Structures are given as C-alpha cells and as structure tokens.
Amino acid sequence: MTMLLSSVAEHVYWLARYIERAENTARIILAHNNLMLDMPRRIAIGWDPLVYVMGSMDTFRERYEDDGERNVVRFLVSDRNNPNCITCSLEQARENLRTTRAIVPRSAWETLSDLNDFASGNAASGIGRRGRYAYMKRIIDTCQLLAGKLSGTMSHDMSYEFLRMGRNMERADMTSRVIDVRATNLLPKQTDELWPFVDIQWKSVLDSLVAYQMYRRHVHLSVRGKEALRFLLQDEEFPRSLHYCLSEVGCCLHRLPGNESPLRVLGRAQRMVSEVKTGNIVKAGLNDFINALQLVHTELHDQLVATYFQVAQETA
Amino acid sequence: MAIRWKDYSGGESYDELITPSGHARKAARRAVRYISSLSDEEWCERRDAAELAMHVMGITFTVYRKESGIDHIWPFDIIPRIISAREWRTTETGLIQRTRALNMFIADLYGEQRIIRDKVFPGELLAKSVNFRKQCIGVRTPLDIWAHICGSDLVRDRDGKLYVLEDNLRVPSGVSYMLENRLVMKRVFPELFEDVSILPVDGYPTRLFDTLASLSPRPADYPTVVVLTPGIYNSAYFEHSYLAQQMGAELVSGTDLVVKDDDCVYLRTVGGLERVDVIYRRVDDQFLDPEVFHADSILGVRGLMRAWRAGNVAIANAPGAGVADDKVVYAYVPAMIKYYLDEQPVLPNVETYLCMDDGQREYVLANLDKLVVKPANESGGYGMLVGPFASKAERRKFADLIKADPRNYIAQPTLALSTTPTLCDGHIEPRHIDLRPFILSGESSHVTRGGLTRVALQKGSLVVNSSQGGGSKDTWIVDTENP
Numbered sequence: 001m002t003m004l005l006s007s008v009a010e011h012v013y014w015l016a017r018y019i020e021r022a023e024n025t026a027r028i029i030l031a032h033n034n035l036m037l038d039m040p041r042r043i044a045i046g047w048d049p050l051v052y053v054m055g056s057m058d059t060f061r062e063r064y065e066d067d068g069e070r071n072v073v074r075f076l077v078s079d080r081n082n083p084n085c086i087t088c089s090l091e092q093a094r095e096n097l098r099t100t101r102a103i104v105p106r107s108a109w110e111t112l113s114d115l116n117d118f119a120s121g122n123a124a125s126g127i128g129r130r131g132r133y134a135y136m137k138r139i140i141d142t143c144q145l146l147a148g149k150l151s152g153t154m155s156h157d158m159s160y161e162f163l164r165m166g167r168n169m170e171r172a173d174m175t176s177r178v179i180d181v182r183a184t185n186l187l188p189k190q191t192d193e194l195w196p197f198v199d200i201q202w203k204s205v206l207d208s209l210v211a212y213q214m215y216r217r218h219v220h221l222s223v224r225g226k227e228a229l230r231f232l233l234q235d236e237e238f239p240r241s242l243h244y245c246l247s248e249v250g251c252c253l254h255r256l257p258g259n260e261s262p263l264r265v266l267g268r269a270q271r272m273v274s275e276v277k278t279g280n281i282v283k284a285g286l287n288d289f290i291n292a293l294q295l296v297h298t299e300l301h302d303q304l305v306a307t308y309f310q311v312a313q314e315t316a
Numbered sequence: 317m318a319i320r321w322k323d324y325s326g327g328e329s330y331d332e333l334i335t336p337s338g339h340a341r342k343a344a345r346r347a348v349r350y351i352s353s354l355s356d357e358e359w360c361e362r363r364d365a366a367e368l369a370m371h372v373m374g375i376t377f378t379v380y381r382k383e384s385g386i387d388h389i390w391p392f393d394i395i396p397r398i399i400s401a402r403e404w405r406t407t408e409t410g411l412i413q414r415t416r417a418l419n420m421f422i423a424d425l426y427g428e429q430r431i432i433r434d435k436v437f438p439g440e441l442l443a444k445s446v447n448f449r450k451q452c453i454g455v456r457t458p459l460d461i462w463a464h465i466c467g468s469d470l471v472r473d474r475d476g477k478l479y480v481l482e483d484n485l486r487v488p489s490g491v492s493y494m495l496e497n498r499l500v501m502k503r504v505f506p507e508l509f510e511d512v513s514i515l516p517v518d519g520y521p522t523r524l525f526d527t528l529a530s531l532s533p534r535p536a537d538y539p540t541v542v543v544l545t546p547g548i549y550n551s552a553y554f555e556h557s558y559l560a561q562q563m564g565a566e567l568v569s570g571t572d573l574v575v576k577d578d579d580c581v582y583l584r585t586v587g588g589l590e591r592v593d594v595i596y597r598r599v600d601d602q603f604l605d606p607e608v609f610h611a612d613s614i615l616g617v618r619g620l621m622r623a624w625r626a627g628n629v630a631i632a633n634a635p636g637a638g639v640a641d642d643k644v645v646y647a648y649v650p651a652m653i654k655y656y657l658d659e660q661p662v663l664p665n666v667e668t669y670l671c672m673d674d675g676q677r678e679y680v681l682a683n684l685d686k687l688v689v690k691p692a693n694e695s696g697g698y699g700m701l702v703g704p705f706a707s708k709a710e711r712r713k714f715a716d717l718i719k720a721d722p723r724n725y726i727a728q729p730t731l732a733l734s735t736t737p738t739l740c741d742g743h744i745e746p747r748h749i750d751l752r753p754f755i756l757s758g759e760s761s762h763v764t765r766g767g768l769t770r771v772a773l774q775k776g777s778l779v780v781n782s783s784q785g786g787g788s789k790d791t792w793i794v795d796t797e798n799p
Contacts, residue, residue, distance in 0.1 A: 003566070003583070003585050003587070003590055004585055004586045004587070005566060005568065005572050005583060005584065005585055005586075006572070006584040006585060006586055007568075007569070007571065007572050007584070009586045098548055099548060101557060102557060102560065102561050102567060158586060162586075256586060257586065257587040257588070258586075258587065258588065308586045311584035311585065311586070311588060311589065312574050312576075312582070312584055312589055
C-alpha cells in the first residue's frame with residue numbers, strides 16, 4: 001500500500017529545502033569570506049551582496065544601518081528576524097521532521113537535533129572571524145551527512161521523491177540567485193583597477209556553489225564569465241547546475257501521480273535554460289533572463305503546492 | 317545490594333512484592349532473589365542503561381515549554397511490579413464484565429433509556445452531565461459498542477484487594493509506555509526474562525488494529541484506519557505517533573481529512589482523495605467537528621459527525637462515550653452490571669459518596685478531613701482535595717464548592733494505595749502505585765497483560781500522574797503454575 005498524505009509530502013519537501021538552505025547559506029558565507037581576504041583593501045566589494053543573494057535586503061535595512069561584515073554575518077547566521085538564517089532554517093527543518101518521524105529514519109532525527117543544538121548554541125563563534133570557518137564547515141558537513149543518511153536508509157518511495165524535489169528546487173533557486181547577484185555585478189564596465197581581480201571573483205562565484213573543482217575538470221579553461229555561466233546553467237553532469245536540478249525534479253515528477261500540470265511548467269523552465277545563449281546574455285540581459293527564470297521557478301513551486309499539498313482544499 | 321527486607325516497610329499499606337514479615341510474595345520470589353543479589357554498583361549500571369535506552373528510543377511525553385524544547389523523558393523505575401497470573405485472570409474477567417456493562421449503558425442512554433425508565437439510574441443526572449452529547453441520540457454504532465478502548469485505574473487497598481478507581485472512556489493514554497517499558501526491561505534484565513515466566517504484552521498494537529478494523533463500514537481485506545491526533549503539542553503525541561507506527565496506520569491531524577458531499581471521510585494524499593474507514597481519535601469530543609461542537613476548533617474535521625451518523629465511518633471511541641466517564645456515573649457501575657448482565661460485579665468499586673444526595677453530602681461535609689473529594693469530570697488528578705493532607709482553608713474552600721454545585725462532586729475514603737519496592741537515590745524504598753490496564757472491545761474483547769503501573773516517586777505521595785511528579789514501572793504478570 002503506497003499512500004502518501006499530502007501534509008507528510010509537504011513536510012518532507014520543506015525538510016529538504018531547509019536543510020539545503022542552511023547548507024547553501026553557510027557555503028556562500030565561506031566563499032565570500034575567502035574572497036574578501038584576497039581582495040585589496042581599496043576595492044570595496046562589501047558584504048551586502050550576500051544579503052541580496054538571500055533576497056532579504058528590506059528586512060536587513062529595517063534592522064541595521066551599517067551593512068558591515070559583522071551585521072551581515074549575524075543576519076545570515078542567527079538573526080531571528082531573518083527567517084532564512086541558518087539557525088532558523090535548521091529549526092524549521094526540525095519542526096518539519098518532527099511530524100514525519102514515522103517515515104524518516106530515527107538516526108536522521110538525532111543528527112538534525114544535534115546540529116540544531118550546535119548551530120544555535122555556537123552562533124556567536126560562527127559570527128566572529130576566528131571560529132567562522134569551523135562553524136560553517138560543521139554546518140555544511142552535517143547537512144551532507146543528513147543527505148547521506150536519508151539517501152542510504154530511507155525507503156526510496158514516494159516520500160523520498162518529495163525529499164529529492166525539495167532539495168533540487170532549493171538548489172536551483174540558490175544557483176540562480178548567486179548568478180543573479182554575484183555575476184551581474186562582475187560583468188558590466190570592468191574598471192582597470194578591478195580587472196586583475198575578476199578571475200578570483202568568478203572563482204568565488206563558482207566556490208559559493210562548490211562548482212570550481214568540477215568546472216576545472218570539465219571545462220579545461222581558466223575561469224571566464226561566459227564559460228562559468230554556461231557551466232552553472234547548462235552543464236548536464238554537475239549536480240548544482242540549473243539543468244541538472246531541473247532534470248532531477250523531472251525524474252521525481254515522473255514517479256508521482258497527477259503530474260501533468262507540474263511537468264508542463266517544468267518543461268518551460270527546462271527549455272529556457274537549455275536554449276539561452278550564454279555568450280549573448282553575458283553582454284546584456286542576464287538580469288532579465290534570471291528574473292524570468294525565477295518567475296518560472298516560483299510558478300513550478302506553486303504548481304507542486306496546488307497539485308500535491310492542497311488536495312481538495314477548496315472545501316476548507 | 318544488601319537489602320534487608322525485614323527493615324523494608326510500606327507502613328500500613330499493602331506491599332506488592334514483600335510480605336509484612338519481610339518475605340517475597342510467591343509470584344515475586346525469583347525476581348526478589350535476583351534483585352537482592354545485585355550490588356549497588358550493578359544497580360547504578362542497570363539504571364543508567366535503562367535511561368540510555370529510553371533516550372535512544374526517544375520515549376518522551378510532551379510538556380510545552382518554549383525555552384527548553386518540548387520533549388521530556390518520563391521517569392522510569394527499573395524494579396518491576398509483579399502480579400500473579402492467577403489473580404490477573406480474575407481481574408481480566410472483572411474488567412471485561414465492567415466494560416460490557418458500560419458499553420450497554422452508553423448505548424442505552426443514547427437509545428431507549430431503559431435504565432432510567434426502570435429507575436435504576438436517575439434521569440436528572442443525565443440532564444446535568446457535561447459529557448452527554450445530544451448530537452448522539454438515536455445513533456447506532458457498529459456492534460453497539462461505544463467505548464472500544466477503555467483504560468480503568470485499579471488500586472489495591474490495605475486489605476490487599478484490587479478496586480476500580482475510575483474508568484477512562486474518552487481518550488485514555490499510557491499504553492505506549494507499557495509497551496516501551498517492557499522493551500527497556502528486556503534490554504536491561506535479559507537474564508531475568510529467561511528465568512521467570514512473564515506474560516508478553518507486545519501483542520497490543522495488533523489487537524488494537526484488529527479491534528478497529530472490525531468496526532469498518534466497508535467489509536474489505538484491508539480497511540483504511542487512521543489515528544487522529546491534536547498535534548505535536550499534545551502531551552500524548554508520542555503515543556499517537558507510536559501507535560500509528562506500530563499498527564501501520566496513518567497518523568493524521570484534522571487538516572488531513574475532508575468530508576465530501578457524499579458524507580464520506582477522505583484523506584488528502586498526493587494521489588488525490590482516499591476514503592477512510594475507521595478513525596482512532598485522540599481528540600476530545602468537543603473538538604471533533606466544528607459544524608456540531610466548538611465552531612472555532614481547528615483540530616477537527618467539518619462534517620465528521622454527519623459522516624459518522626450516516627454510518628460511513630467508524631470513530632473509536634465513539635463521540636459521546638465519555639458520558640460514562642464521570643465520577644458520579646461511576647458510583648452506579650455495580651448497579652449497571654446487575655441490571656444489564658444480571659451478574660455480581662467481580663471487581664469492587666471504591667466506596668463513593670455522592671454529594672447530590674442530602675444525607676451523603678452531610679456525611680462528606682462532616683468528614684472532609686478523612687475523605688478525598690473529586691470533581692465529577694476532571695482527569696489528570698486536577699481539582700481534587702486530599703482531606704488528611706489539606707489545610708483548613710482548602711477544606712473550607714471545598715465545602716463551599718460542594719454546597720454550590722453538589723452534582724459535580726463525589727467523595728471517597730482515603731485509600732492506603734499499595735506500595736512496591738522502588739529505587740530512590742541508590743536505596744530501595746516503598747512507593748505508592750496504581751495500575752491502568754487497557755480493555756479493547758470489538759468483535760472480541762481483550763485485556764492487556766497487566767497494564768501501566770504508575771508510581772508516585774515522592775516519599776509518601778499518593779499522586780501518580782505524569783503531570784505531577786509520577787513515574788512508571790514495567791508490570792509483570794508472572795505465571796508460577798505453568799513456568
């Protein structure tokens with residue numbers, strides 16, 4: 001008997017999204033941290049791009065006047081006004097897991113509980129410079145451990161498809177956000193002064209998505225805007241490229257009932273990604289392209305909600 | 317531990333394991349010999365092992381506190397409470413007899429009300445009952461059973477006899493602790509289980525599922541059974557999810573269910589709507605259906621009562637079953653047994669004074685310092701007066717309460733609840749206990765082998781409730797005749 005409650009599917013989906021979100025946030029902080037150490041003092045990139053990546057600039061402005069390092073990192077790690085901060089994401093993940101304990105292996109619950117306690121108990125050391133690396137690394141590693149436990153010990157039934165979908169929807173979202181904020185800032189009018197540092201900035205973009213090593217392995221070129229963009233959007237094998245994430249969502253949908261509407265929206269997103277000429281949008285229109293892509297992504301999420309999580313809600 | 321059983325004394329209370337002369341009772345003989353053979357160090361090891369096992373197994377009850385998370389471990393004592401199989405057989409017969417009568421009583425109240433016509437049960441009591449549901453009048457339930465799961469609290473008085481203290485017919489809880497306590501004990505004392513013939517308890521989830529399945533309105537190979545929970549902040553959420561898991565049933569909350577125009581109940585699943593046959597509800601009557609009861613309830617399902625009345629879904633326990641879960645109604649159970657079954661009650665009630673009766677109220681008011689006063693419809697040990705331990709001001713307060721609303725109060729003599737050896741700070745001391753067996757009624761009846769023993773961990777305390785400093789123990793029914 002394979003029956004899956006809508007509410008359980010929804011919890012599992014969000015569980016995966018929040019775990020992935022915590023991991024991704026930790027990673028972009030680390031990547032940015034490294035970049036800042038390499039950049040000369042006179043060139044101010046600042047820390048605010050990270051807030052833009054998370055799409056939380058309005059909330060941030062309400063809370064802080066100064067967008068310096070400490071405020072930004074605190075905002076991303078443990079500010080309760082930012083629902084996307086690492087500690088809030090992990091807490092949300094735990095609440096979602098609490099109600100799905102029947103289908104998720106017990107040891108995953110224990111790992112997530114521990115990670116939660118660690119993240120909120122040691123937030124101060126994650127915000128400070130000295131302990132930042134160790135803190136972020138522990139978050140990233142434990143999230144990966146969780147993904148491994150779930151993949152290795154949970155039945156790969158319908159509920160697992162929702163876990164996979166959540167993970168890949170969140171990854172696709174993060175990849176498009178990083179491209180949006182970080183890459184568009186790099187592309188326009190390169191001043192002579194900045195020029196020597198463009199390479200390391202592109203490297204940092206790839207680093208935020210753990211893509212650098214795989215990029216070098218498969219592209220064989222030094223890091224350049226057009227190639228990096230193509231890799232992040234269209235690579236067929238890298239698990240965080242948009243192409244790859246969307247295909248994963250497609251695989252999941254094919255194993256679920258009533259998938260026509262979501263598949264239709266997904267198809268549109270996939271066509272957008274595969275048909276875009278990265279050489280052209282690098283010159284102009286990257287912003288528009290990413291905005292359009294984000295809209296389809298949101299539409300796909302809404303379609304999953306309507307199809308699977310809000311069954312017969314009209315009577316409520 | 318060098319226990320000197322001669323120095324161990326439960327005072328005037330009956331001790332479950334040890335006789336007044338300091339010897340082990342027959343069913344407990346092997347266990348006591350074994351207990352005496354362990355050193356202090358070994359005791360600590362076993363206790364730590366039990367604690368660890370509880371932690372790993374995630375056995376918790378929920379107390380909602382924002383700062384500290386919501387899961388707490390319920391104290392568990394590793395010395396078992398032991399009852400002989402011979403005594404248990406009689407107890408089982410008595411419990412089944414009692415629940416049969418109670419079920420006939422509930423069905424009668426919502427049906428012809430013969431018992432009132434025949435003047436065995438006063439009709440005015442019904443008019444003032446807070447758990448009588450007018451919405452249930454005229455409904456016929458499958459097999460005419462209303463209370464499918466009953467948890468009766470038994471206590472042993474100084475005379476060594478078991479008495480029924482109350483019957484919980486609404487949403488009795490605790491059975492998951494009974495099951496998990498046994499698992500912990502098997503891990504901690506495996507050698508004892510080889511030596512002693514202890515009746516197993518782990519068949520309960522299967523029996524529960526069979527009982528629920530027997531109520532299905534659609535004869536099918538595999539009816540869809542769900543456990544309806546109020547959610548994670550309910551103190552028994554652990555049990556709800558545990559039972560659902562053990563039965564292989566879905567754990568649902570109100571928002572997972574929907575009643576369509578055909579008056580059938582459906583589950584919202586990713587594949588669309590799936591019909592539900594049986595709901596094991598752990599939500600109080602009043603919150604079941606906003607269409608009929610509390611309009612602002614978000615725990616229930618709109619239209620659920622319609623579906624139930626139409627016979628399209630079975631609900632266990634049936635809405636309205638709580639009418640017999642009332643301490644005034646309790647006093648009439650022996651009369652019910654005679655009236656419906658024409659039998660003598662096997663298990664006695666505790667002597668009970670009804671404050672609504674003028675003569676009995678006079679007696680209660682004059683003897684408040686000797687009696688326990690309880691409101692008719694509270695559970696969890698709340699709102700009661702334990703006369704001998706109460707202050708003058710408290711007794712005065714209760715005298716006023718009784719005069720203002722006599723129907724709502726009963727009084728009972730203060731029982732000397734039995735004691736059993738319990739590990740307290742490295743010593744073994746007597747602590748007071750009660751026992752909650754669970755009785756399943758469906759196509760056939762089933763009583764748990766023992767039940768949940770609750771223990772008052774404070775010295776001298778008689779309050780065993782988990783919300784008020786109680787703990788629990790494993791309960792062994794030991795067969796000495798067929799080892």
